[in-house]
Every structure is written in C-alpha cells, then in structure tokens.
Amino acid sequence: MSDPIPTLHVVHVAVHTPVHSGVGVPLSYTHSHPLPPGTLVRVPLGTRQLLGVVWPAPQDAAPPPEHAKLRAIEAVMQGLPALDTTWQRLVSFAARYYQRSVGEIAMAGLPPALRDMTAEQLAKRLQPPKPKKPSKKGAAATAAAAQQAVDNCLEPSQDHSESIALSAEQQSVFSQIIQNPGPFLLYGSTGSGKTEVYMRVVQQALEASPQAQALVMVPEINLTPQLQERFESRFMPMFGAQAVVSMHSGMTDVQRLKSWLAAHTGAARIVLGTRMSIFASLPGLKVIVVDEEHDPSYKQQEGARYSARDLALWRGHACQAQVILGSATPSLESWHASEPASSGGPARYLRLHMPSRIGAGALPRVRLVDMSQQPKKTVFSQPLLEAITERVQRGEQSLILLNRRGFAPVLYCADCNWKSDCPHCSAHQVFHKGDRTLRCHHCGYTQRVPHACPSCGNPDILPLGKGTEQLQEELERLLRNVQRPDGQPARVSRIDADTTKLKGALQEQLALVHSGEVDVLVGTQMVAKGHDFRRITLVAAVQPDGALFSSDFRAPERLFCLLMQAAGRAGRDAAYVSDQGSQPEMWVQSFEPQHSVFAALRQHDYPAFAAQQLRERQDAGMPPYAFQALVRADARTQETAQAFLRAATDAARQGQLPCLDDVFVYPPIPMAMQRVANVERAQMLIEAADRRALQRFLHAWQPWLHWVRGQPQHKGVVRWLVDVDPLSL
Incomplete structure (x- = not known):
C-alpha cells in the first residue's frame, strides 16, 4: 500500500515585485501546513530566492486552476513572532493609497539585513550570545561594573518625572493630551x-502598561543623536538598557536589524527614528510623536513616495494610539485640519498652543536689511557685519544661514557666456573651492576646475552666486582683526553636507559649537x-529671496518655516542672554523686505501667515482645498516621456474610467x-476636489498605465x- 500523498496548502505571500511588472498583489505558493499571516518566509521568484511575508488571502480569492503548478515555500523564518494584524493593515493601506505593490511596502518596512538572511542565519542570529569569560586582570573591573549595574537597577524607584518641573503651559497641554484621544x-x-x-506623554503611557511602546519621529538623521541622548538618560534607568533604540538610514544594516528585532519582540519600549520608522513593527504601540511635522523630509522622494506624517495619523487611528504632531510652524494642511470645519463641526485635530519660551526667554527681534540700498555685490551689509562683530567681542555666537552648499552655484565666462553646466543634467555644476572641483549635486558628476574657459580659452572665469563655502571665506576675511574676550581671533566654522561626510564629523562639529569654540557658524538648513x-x-539669513518667486506654490510656506525655525536658534538660554546683557536678533537681507512673508516673520505671527496663505490657496483651488497626484515619466528623450503621458490620458478617456468627470488631468x-x-x-498633474474620487480614478488607471507602457x-x-500628495511640482 503506497503512502498517502501529503496535502499541500495554498499560502499567499507578499514579495517585492518590480513596480513595472504589473504584479501588485501577493503571490501564491504551497506549504505542507497553513501559515498564519505575518509569518516571514523565503520563497522562490524566478531564479532568485526572496524574503516574503505571508499575507491574508483576498476575500474573493479563487482556488488556483488544477493544472497550475505552484512553487513551494523554501523556508519559514523560525523564531520570530508573526507581524501583527495592525502592521499588515498599515502596509495594505499605504500600498493602496500610494499606488504601489503590497510587497514593495512590506519589504521597505523590514531591515535590509533581514531581507538578505536565510532561515539558518536568522536562527543563529536569534541565539543568545555566549558569555565571555573575563580575564583575571579585568575581573575586578567586571565585578565593579556588575555591582554598578545592580545599583542602577535599584534606582528606578526614584520618580524621574520630577527631574524637570513643567511650566504652566506645558502642564496644561500635558493634561489635555492625557484627557483626550x-x-x-x-x-x-x-x-x-x-x-x-x-517625554511626559511617553512616560505616562509606558508606566500604564508593561507592553506599551512609543514611536518618536524626527525629520533629519542629524537630529536623532541629541534626542536619543535625552531619551536614554530619562528612560533607560526606568525601563532598562534596551528601552530606547534608533532607526534611520545612517545606521549600519546590523544596527538596524538589532533595533528592529528589539522593537518587534517588545524589548524596546521607545523607537526614535526618521520617516522609515513609521513601518517599524511595534506590537504594543500606544503613542506616536511626529516632531517638526511640517518638514518635507517626512515625504519619501524615491520608490514608494509615502508621507510618514500622514501614515502616522492612519496608524494611530488603526491601533488606538495617541498621535501628537508638533511644530512651531505647522504645515498648512495640519493647521487647516485643526480649525473647526466649515460646516461648524469639530476640527479633525485638537490644537494645543504653547506660545512662551521656557525660562521667559524672548523670541528674537527681526531686523530686515534692504539690499537694494547696499553697494552692489555686497555679501554682508555693514549693519549686519557690525552686529556679528559685536557678538564675537562679547563671547556670543552667531549663525549664518544659506541653503546652498559649495563656493558658488556656477562658474561663468564673461567673454563667451560659457557656464559650468553638467553634461548629464539640466543643472549647473557647483564650484567647490576647497578641492578645486566642479560637482553636480543631482547626479554626482565631478571634474576638476578648468584652468581656462573650455569654450574660448579665456583664463578669467569667475564664480557667480554664493555658497556656504564662500560665505565662510568671506567672514574669515572680514573678521580677521576681530578678537574674542580671551584675546583669540574670531573662529568661523561651517556645517553642511560637504563638511559632515565622514562618520562622526557632524557630532564633532556640533560639540565645538556647544563648547563655545566657534564664534560664527555658517550652515545650511541642517543646522537651522x-x-x-x-x-x-544672532541668526542671519543672507540670501532668502529665491523662494519668493518660485513657480511652486509651496515655496513661501517652506521659506517662512525655515526662517522661523532658524530664528528659533537665537536666545534659547534666557539666563545666558540676561547675563550677557544681550538681545537675540534675526537678521534678514532681502531685495524684497516688504514681502508678506517677512512682514509675518517680523511679528513671529504664524497664524497671520497661515491665514493669508490659506486664503490664496482656497481661491486658487490648491491643497488643502484640493487633492493632487503626479504621474511622472522618465525616458531617453523628452518627446518620448510626454508621448507616454498623453497616451495614458487618452487611454483613461477611452476606458471611461470611474470618476473621470471628477478629476482634472x-x-x-x-x-x-x-x-x-x-x-x-x-x-502630468491630476487634481480633484474629493480625495476618494482621485483615489478611485488612480486605482482604475493603474492597469491602463501598465498596458500603455507595454x-x-x-x-x-x-x-x-x-506620486500621490506631491510636495513639489
């Protein structure tokens, strides 16, 4: 009698399929027994073996045809709890809303090291490390460290929440957060x-439940270390050495895997991260904080173009976690959502206000310099230079903001009008004087600075415009005879993407600023x-006018937010300012000092600026009063790219897609x-007055886009x- 044929079960698995393949749904495989959704598996796809996530079967899923030969799952990643239902729902929503495949979003939420691991490697990784035998020489030190660890473990009985007294405004806001969802x-x-x-909200949630977890997001990698230091010093004594972990792209693959595993298993109570951390597996998530929620860095600009801020709101609602969006200059979408509805109904967000600085510190006085009244080619106006000099002589620091790195945006020949254009992009190569190179900041193409004009041979090629490198050099020249209170010459430093390439360079330079060894700091938005x-x-913005006349309707909002954030770097220590007998100032050099952006900045009046911008957007039918998506095409020629987009539009009309009459293409x-x-x-821009109409149209359009492409x-x-909800047009 022959052995019975084992029953094989069909399992749906989400894998990263190419975006142009047209395969956006989980694929079917077989396994010897059913696997719960959320289980990690290794599956074959073509000639490769990939990591996948077992996915719930679609409600309308039909059994595979009898003649279909489904491939078997290669291995199950044993030892890991399945990814929970809320995480699966988040991935499904993000894929549906941002018009991507489920597998692409799911794999983006997993650490790269895990995606490349075999089941055997993972099992070995999950084994607890063997304790190392201490040498005799280090035995005494080890024993002392162990005793110190025991002592530290006894410390949590102290109430760390009393380490910093809340102001009346902070206490009021904290109370409202505790009392409202x-x-x-x-x-x-x-x-x-x-x-x-x-931190108080996170602490309250973590103390209320031993399984509770919190996600705190910041927009920039360079903001993570200082925030991590604050959270570790507060929460590690309370919840253990693994309580706080980070997640951002600056970490190694091994570090990211370690943080992800700690969060997924519940060992980590708090995750600090950039936009990628929104997909972290946090089964006990109770609080989500999105700091500097207005920052465009929360919008992914490659691959799946999701907004981590918007997904945070969806995830908080799905898992009943509190969501706090924080900013001194909220995005206009969030500000609009926190105002009562036009129908008189309640606002979608509860707006909480803290207008006062801690320690009664005053916001800086804003001083505008009309550059049309200054001599031509002036970089630093005389009043601003005198103000910087005065600060250096008193031992205070100044921050000079210019959101353009390099020495000059372009090299120029006056004889033949040659410019240092990039041969591969519609952009200029930026002149970097430090290493004598021309560098494209879009494709990375780099070459040496020519000794003469490549077009006509003129040896006098000149830099046009200003970059942070040139500002630093100019300030060093202008302040060469200015002395600090200790008699030392003024010290000018620069922080931008060029000076912080090496690992640890940013932390070293920030430490010099904090220690007072730098008198004038020149930097881009990364320090603002x-x-x-x-x-x-003192903070000064020397060339902010470019954004005032941009074709992008969001440019004034971005400029105002940047200047307000930069102004906030001045006078943060009220006691220090008082001891110095100083007054914090924000200087703005502009050829358009009467512009409404600067008028609102002068009064630190974000509500007035927001009201004016929202009126303009409502009149023009722009977000948040309309909803947008972009379809973008890349091709070898511009004609080919536009022809594809026109054909896609024709296909939408011929197919009579749903909601076609409700969208404007x-x-x-x-x-x-x-x-x-x-x-x-x-x-090509698609616009609609109703978000659901736009989504229905885009979903129905996807197969036609794939068909046209083929x-x-x-x-x-x-x-x-x-690109759904694009931030730049």
Whole structure:
C-alpha cells in the first residue's frame, strides 16, 4: 500500500515585485501546513530566492486552476513572532493609497539585513550570545561594573518625572493630551519645551502598561543623536538598557536589524527614528510623536513616495494610539485640519498652543536689511557685519544661514557666456573651492576646475552666486582683526553636507559649537532646526529671496518655516542672554523686505501667515482645498516621456474610467529639473476636489498605465511612477 500523498496548502505571500511588472498583489505558493499571516518566509521568484511575508488571502480569492503548478515555500523564518494584524493593515493601506505593490511596502518596512538572511542565519542570529569569560586582570573591573549595574537597577524607584518641573503651559497641554484621544497638533514656539511634553506623554503611557511602546519621529538623521541622548538618560534607568533604540538610514544594516528585532519582540519600549520608522513593527504601540511635522523630509522622494506624517495619523487611528504632531510652524494642511470645519463641526485635530519660551526667554527681534540700498555685490551689509562683530567681542555666537552648499552655484565666462553646466543634467555644476572641483549635486558628476574657459580659452572665469563655502571665506576675511574676550581671533566654522561626510564629523562639529569654540557658524538648513545652541544670540539669513518667486506654490510656506525655525536658534538660554546683557536678533537681507512673508516673520505671527496663505490657496483651488497626484515619466528623450503621458490620458478617456468627470488631468510638461543623469523627465498633474474620487480614478488607471507602457511605441520609456500628495511640482 503506497503512502498517502501529503496535502499541500495554498499560502499567499507578499514579495517585492518590480513596480513595472504589473504584479501588485501577493503571490501564491504551497506549504505542507497553513501559515498564519505575518509569518516571514523565503520563497522562490524566478531564479532568485526572496524574503516574503505571508499575507491574508483576498476575500474573493479563487482556488488556483488544477493544472497550475505552484512553487513551494523554501523556508519559514523560525523564531520570530508573526507581524501583527495592525502592521499588515498599515502596509495594505499605504500600498493602496500610494499606488504601489503590497510587497514593495512590506519589504521597505523590514531591515535590509533581514531581507538578505536565510532561515539558518536568522536562527543563529536569534541565539543568545555566549558569555565571555573575563580575564583575571579585568575581573575586578567586571565585578565593579556588575555591582554598578545592580545599583542602577535599584534606582528606578526614584520618580524621574520630577527631574524637570513643567511650566504652566506645558502642564496644561500635558493634561489635555492625557484627557483626550487626539490626534493633537502641538503648536509651540521654538524653545517652548515641546520635547519635555513628548517625554511626559511617553512616560505616562509606558508606566500604564508593561507592553506599551512609543514611536518618536524626527525629520533629519542629524537630529536623532541629541534626542536619543535625552531619551536614554530619562528612560533607560526606568525601563532598562534596551528601552530606547534608533532607526534611520545612517545606521549600519546590523544596527538596524538589532533595533528592529528589539522593537518587534517588545524589548524596546521607545523607537526614535526618521520617516522609515513609521513601518517599524511595534506590537504594543500606544503613542506616536511626529516632531517638526511640517518638514518635507517626512515625504519619501524615491520608490514608494509615502508621507510618514500622514501614515502616522492612519496608524494611530488603526491601533488606538495617541498621535501628537508638533511644530512651531505647522504645515498648512495640519493647521487647516485643526480649525473647526466649515460646516461648524469639530476640527479633525485638537490644537494645543504653547506660545512662551521656557525660562521667559524672548523670541528674537527681526531686523530686515534692504539690499537694494547696499553697494552692489555686497555679501554682508555693514549693519549686519557690525552686529556679528559685536557678538564675537562679547563671547556670543552667531549663525549664518544659506541653503546652498559649495563656493558658488556656477562658474561663468564673461567673454563667451560659457557656464559650468553638467553634461548629464539640466543643472549647473557647483564650484567647490576647497578641492578645486566642479560637482553636480543631482547626479554626482565631478571634474576638476578648468584652468581656462573650455569654450574660448579665456583664463578669467569667475564664480557667480554664493555658497556656504564662500560665505565662510568671506567672514574669515572680514573678521580677521576681530578678537574674542580671551584675546583669540574670531573662529568661523561651517556645517553642511560637504563638511559632515565622514562618520562622526557632524557630532564633532556640533560639540565645538556647544563648547563655545566657534564664534560664527555658517550652515545650511541642517543646522537651522531642532538644535539647542545655548550661546547663539544672532541668526542671519543672507540670501532668502529665491523662494519668493518660485513657480511652486509651496515655496513661501517652506521659506517662512525655515526662517522661523532658524530664528528659533537665537536666545534659547534666557539666563545666558540676561547675563550677557544681550538681545537675540534675526537678521534678514532681502531685495524684497516688504514681502508678506517677512512682514509675518517680523511679528513671529504664524497664524497671520497661515491665514493669508490659506486664503490664496482656497481661491486658487490648491491643497488643502484640493487633492493632487503626479504621474511622472522618465525616458531617453523628452518627446518620448510626454508621448507616454498623453497616451495614458487618452487611454483613461477611452476606458471611461470611474470618476473621470471628477478629476482634472493637466497636459504633460517637462519637470523643473528636466534632465538628470541623461534621463529626460516629464510630469502630468491630476487634481480633484474629493480625495476618494482621485483615489478611485488612480486605482482604475493603474492597469491602463501598465498596458500603455507595454506598447511598442513606448519602449523608450525608462520608468514611470505615481506620486500621490506631491510636495513639489
């Protein structure tokens, strides 16, 4: 009698399928027994073996045809708890809303090291490390360390929440958060103590349940270390050495895997991270904080173009976690959502206000300099230079903001009008004087600075415009005879992407600023937000006018937020300012000092600025009063890219897609940065007054986009993508 044939079970698995494959749903495999959704498995796909996540079977899933030969799951990743239902729902929603495949989003939420591991490697990784035998020489030190660890473990009985007394505003806000479900928009001026409120809310949630976890997001990697230090010093004595972990792209694959495992298993109670951390597996999630919620860094600009801020709101609702959006300059979408509905109904977010700085510190006085009244080619106006000099002589620090790195944006020949254009992009190569190179900041193409004009041979090629490198050099020249109180010459430092390439370089430079060894700091936006510089009493924006006349309707909002955040770096330590007998100042050099952006900045009046911008957007039918998506196409020629987009529009009309009458499809145009790395780029804007109508249309359009892409006349298209809720046009 022959052995019975074992029953095979069909299992649906989400794997990372190419975006242009048209396969956006989980694939079917077989296994000897059913596997619960959320289980990690290794599966074959083509000639490769990939990590996948077992996914719930669709409600309308039909059994595979009898003749279908399904491939078997290669291995089950044993030892890990399954990813929970809430995480699966988050991935499904993100894939559906941002028009991507479930597998792509799911794999983006897992650490790279885990995606590349075999089941055997994972099992070995999950084994507890064998304790090392201490040498005789280090035995005494080890014993002392062990005793110290025991002593530290006894410390948590102390009430750490009393280490910092809350101000009346902080206490009021904290009480409202505890008493309401949220979501909340915490609108607090720079230096008002928003971080302490976050920490109190997190502490309250973690103490209420031993399984509770919190996610705290920041927009920039460089803001993570200082926040991590504060959270570790507060919470590690209370909840253990593994209580706080970080997640961001600056970590190694091994570090990210370790943090992910700690969060997934519940060992980590608090995760601090950038936008990628929104997909962290946190089975006990009770609090989500999105600090500097207005920052565009929360929007992913490659691959799946999701907004971590918006997903945080969805995830908080799905798992009944409190969500706190915090900013001194909220995004206009969040500000609008925190106002009562036009129908008189309640606002979608509860707005909480903390207008005062901790320690009664005053916001800086804003001083505008009309550059049209200054001599031509002036970089630093005389009044600003005198103010910086005065600060140096008193031992105070100044911050000079210019959001453009390098020495000059372009080299120029006056004889033949040659410019240092990038041969691969629609952009100039930026002149970097330090290493005498021309560098494209879009494709990375780098070459040496020519000794003469490549076009006409003129040896006098000149830099046009200013970058942070040139500002540093100019300040060092202007302040060469200025002395600090200790008699030493003034010290000028620069922090931007060029000076912080090496590991640890940013922390070293920030330490010099905090210690007072730097008198004038020149930097880009990376130093204009989130940092707590105690000795800075003057901030200056030297060339902010470019954003005032941008074609992007969001440009004024971004400029105002950047300047307000930069102003917030001045005068944060009220006691220091008082002891110095100083007054914090924000200087703005502009050829348009009467612009409404600067008028609101002068009064530190974000509500007035927001009201004016929202009126303009409502009149123009722009977000948040409308909803947008971009379809972008990359091709070898601009004509090919635009032809694909036109054909896609024609296909939508011929297919009579649902909600076609409720959306407006604009004609395709070249992107602002038309060519990058020898690839031409075009885009097409889709707009609708109703979010659901836009989503229904995009979902129905996806198969047609794939069909159009597959036609022979569109083989020149390199790739296409849909960007829902774009931040730049």
